[in-house]
Amino acid sequence: MRDNQQTIACDVLVVGGGINGAGIARDAAGRGLSVVLCDKDDLAAHTSSASTKLIHGGLRYLEHYEFRLVRKALAEREVLLRAAPHLIAPLCFVMPHDAGQRPAWMIRAGLFLYDNLAKRELLPGSRTVDLRVHETGAPLKPQFTRGFMYADGWVDDARLVVVNALDAAARGATVLTRTACVSAVRNGERWHARLQTGDETGIDVQARCLVNAAGPWVTRFAQSAVHERPAGALRLVKGSHIVVKKLFDHPHAYIFQHPDGRIVFAIPYQRDFTLIGTTDVEYRGDPDRVAIERDEIEYLCALSARYFRQPVTPRDVIWTYSGVRPLLEDEAGNAAAVTRDYRLAFEPDEMLLSVFGGKLTTYRKLAEEAVDRITAALGHRVPAWTANACLPGGDLYCECPVNRSVLEFDGYVAAAQRRYPWLPPALVARYVRAYGTRLHVLLDGRSGLADMGPEIVPGLYEAEADYLMRHEWARCAEDILWRRSKLGLHLPKEAGAELDAWIAAHPEKTTAAGSPDAHASHACLRAEIH
16 A cells, blocks of 8 residues: 555545435535545446436336325426536427226326426426327337327436536535545544545545445445444345337337336437336345346347337347446335335434435435535534536526526527537537536637547547546546446447547546536527527
């Protein structure tokens, strides 16, 4: 181990760089607390980048009478659409109906409840569609003649985590990726934690409060590093997805119900593909080694083939991914029925807060409740703030948050394309969808394609790779091609090795990671839009 040591004193140490940990770090930093966020891997390296990419109320949770969870999630859906209109977009879903499902009146009643459980301004209400004439009927088998349409949100899940970390850093937090918390001991008024980086550099952190947001590892971290008995029980459920070449050309998604009662989505993905998932399988293995099984692939293909005219077979699968969801143990017999709600276990005497369960859609509310408890215990009573604040890149029209950013997103893309006519329009559209107003940070000082530097791999210029390494903690090709973007889907297999070689040749580009300009307002295209 190296002799060089660092010591950091802070109010809150957050262990876990998934969506909950990043959200808590952002909220706490925004209330004036000093924060350190660490993760043994990259941000969103596991569960938080392996979701179905939805911000939704959870229509199927109504079957299990989880009205409180659905109401909370529906309210958060609106908040997040306004906060990150570049990363979250409205998406309409079609549910084909057949005689083997619940009666049509029952589905309509459920959709009416879904429409009205929480205030809704940005998304249309549900309706019945005639699949014999509606564009969503063409890819389906002819026996499906009627369907139900409702709206939810699509999200770039890994980037949602990154922008929360960016906002935390902009508000003073220290963000340490590839840095594990190997031990934490309560001594007097503080936790004394030992962090270790990938190159075995040691960092000592003295924190007034410790947050265990380690996701699938929350109980393991409590036992091995903190030496505390976990204050809750988790049920690990694996969710797997497959990606195939696109099965339809329209912009809508599908929700299919299998005869066994499980739900699978088919979603337009990355322009050229269809994303199909998810499974719900009990998992007892190592969360670091989770992978799809052959029977999961066959299950998703068989269910898709039940609905689509074009057969879906395992040979059609281009890419797969799997994640382990750390769900609250609630004695449900079926893994699909396990609650997606969360529980915060807070021990004020020890100043230890552990996060159990949760889902992507409710992360902001979870973080708000967690920091409410922490600030009260620390005597630092600062009101919650994130419900009315944009995430970095989300301030499209210089006011934040506003409905206009969601409803006029395409107009903002068009304005950006006019502002940067020297870039291919499709590339500008991708940049806006990924970075929002931070597009202008990426392109600052550049006025021609030559200024972007070499095209390292197709679609990835040096300017973007430089930005991701300097500002978004990217360290390797996997970070860039599969989490910060999904360019890997569009590239040959050797592209990753080419990019890793370029990164190895440019170690200086990683020195400014997490720089505090994340909240800088380079955003306004007001002159071009009005």
